Amino acid sequence: MKDSLLRNRTFDELEAGETASLARVALQNDIDLFAAISGDLHPAHLDAVFTSGDPFGHVVVHGMWTAALVSTLLATRLPGPGTIYLDQTLQFRHPVAAGDTITATATVREKRPDRRIVLLDTCCTNQAGDTVLLGTATVVAPATSVVWPAALRPEVAIRRHTRYEAFIREARVRPALHRAIVHPCTAEAIQAAVDARDEGLLDPILVGPEAKIRAAAEAANVSLAGIPIEAVEHSHAAAARAVAMGASGHVAALMKGSLHTDELLAAVVARGSGLRTERRISHVYAMDVPAYPKPLVVTDAVVNITPSLGHKRDICQNAIDLLHVLGVQLPRVAVLAAVETVNANMPTTLDAAALTVMAARGQITGALVDGPLAFDNAINFAAAKTKEIDSPVAGQADILLVPDLEAGNMLAKQLVYFAGADAAGLVLGARLPIIVTSRADSIRARLASAALAKLAAERGPRGPT
Structure with a gap:
């Protein structure tokens, strides 16, 4: 099939004024892949909410994406396979938004026979005819004809983690609720509590042996300034104290620290705990x-x-x-x-x-x-x-x-x-939500757990009596 083969134009075959074009839609996947490969994580190139002068709030495609389209045109169409790219001047004239159709065009301007040098005018325009890029490419054109099979475009899966964003954002703007962090005696447990506090998702009260809590904070290299500590002797006592604080309304949620999950939940469902309901x-x-x-x-x-x-x-x-x-x-x-x-x-x-x-x-x-x-x-x-x-x-x-x-x-x-x-x-x-996280959880998952608990504590049913 004609479309499955790449054919070049040799130096001798090229003529001044000869032109070729390539059109492509700027897809969200392209934006994400370019950001991942280049390391350019500027919000204007990734976040549709970030406008930065764009009145329509579009994701602005990095200018080098359009330059890459020019490079593709030169390598596959004009002159095509065997071309050696030497130099490229670029002028970015207009922003490109996700969803725009960009047409890259290359036109032969000048041939220099001594080294098979060819200068080409390069231009990219959008679907409205606006010029988004101008420049001049300098290449070494191929000396012999080449026909290459066109490789299939690779299927690349883009992993997006956006499902939590709406309720994390909503939880952030609401007043922080008091949470009892139960037996936070490891660096990971302390860090999780501090991260959630810094995101405005909780107002922590640390319940456990004070010496171990402070040692964990030192290991995590975080300050406990402004965070109250409810000192008890051991993990069993920490679970009992935290449950009592929840039953009295002093805290609106519990968060597991470094004790076992069943140890905390046994205190929650114990008869007379004040947190137990008829529901499992x-x-x-x-x-x-x-x-x-x-x-x-x-x-x-x-x-x-x-x-x-x-x-x-x-x-x-x-x-x-x-x-x-x-x-x-x-x-x-x-x-x-x-x-x-x-x-x-x-x-x-x-x-x-x-x-x-x-x-x-x-x-x-x-x-x-x-x-x-x-x-x-x-x-x-x-x-x-x-x-x-x-x-x-x-x-x-x-x-x-x-x-x-x-x-x-x-x-x-x-x-x-x-x-x-x-x-x-x-x-x-139970009568209040209980955050249960693992040391293997990502920061995003930990914050999402805290946000869920915050919304559940504010809006959710207190459970049947």
Whole structure:
């Protein structure tokens, strides 16, 4: 095919006035890739909110992107394969916005026979005819004819982590809430608390052995100036004190430090704690998966090991309530199993079918619930269509309700390590939200966890008594 081959124009074949053009749309992927390769992270080149004189608030493409288009034209069209690029002058005349169609044109101006030197006038224009770049290229033209196969344009996946931005931004502008940081006796735990405070997401109170807390702060090289310390002897006492502070209204949320998760949660659900409700507590991973078009909640992958049908009802409702807080009015819940049909020999499919009926009968409220659904059918329209699944949830799930902790934990970690996802963690179902983070979490995920807790504490239900 003609379009699959690259042919050049030799020095002897070139004529003054000869011209060639190449047009390309400035895609967001191009902008992201150019920024990643060049290291140019200027907000004007990446952030559509940053205007910097652009009255339309467009992302302004770096001028060198258009220069690269000229280079491509010279290397592939005129003179084409075998060309040696010696020099290029550039004048950037007009900004280029994402979505603009840019046409690069090269015109032979002069030939110098002694070294096969060719000077070409180079120009780039946008779809409106505005000149965005002018210059002169100096090249060594090829001496012999060459025909090369055109390589396929590589498929490059751009990983964007933008799902958290809206609620982190919203949480920042609201007043910081008091949070008890429970037993923050490692550098990582102290740093997480300080980072969230500096972002305006929480007003921390450190609960634990004071000497260990100060040693951890020194190891993290952070100042504790202005941060109160509630001194207790050990981790058990820290959990009990933090729970009491939550029950009395002194703090609006808890954040796990360096103690074990089950140690903190045991204090939360203990009889007489003041934080326990009739609803089962459960964990949610609010995941930012670059390959998925919206936030995705996985529950429960941390707290409930082998939940009963009644527990799954509470786990489901907790996640639904959180998405209501985040502005999702009617979340879609996919109750996962290995298959999408009910099988009497697979108890998880029976639970999934029961949960679907419970939602239809008002025992689960505020969401569309359907199951059993296999993972592929839950998140991919094509997979659901292939299996002829007629479901209001299939292919567009907001919540993945997993069969048990092992399945959920493996799914969440596969999304993190294979799909590049971030996972913000939160425990729900108590009278206040509980932030549960891991040392392996990214800073973005830690901040998102704090932001989720802030919004949930302000807006969410306090739980049934």
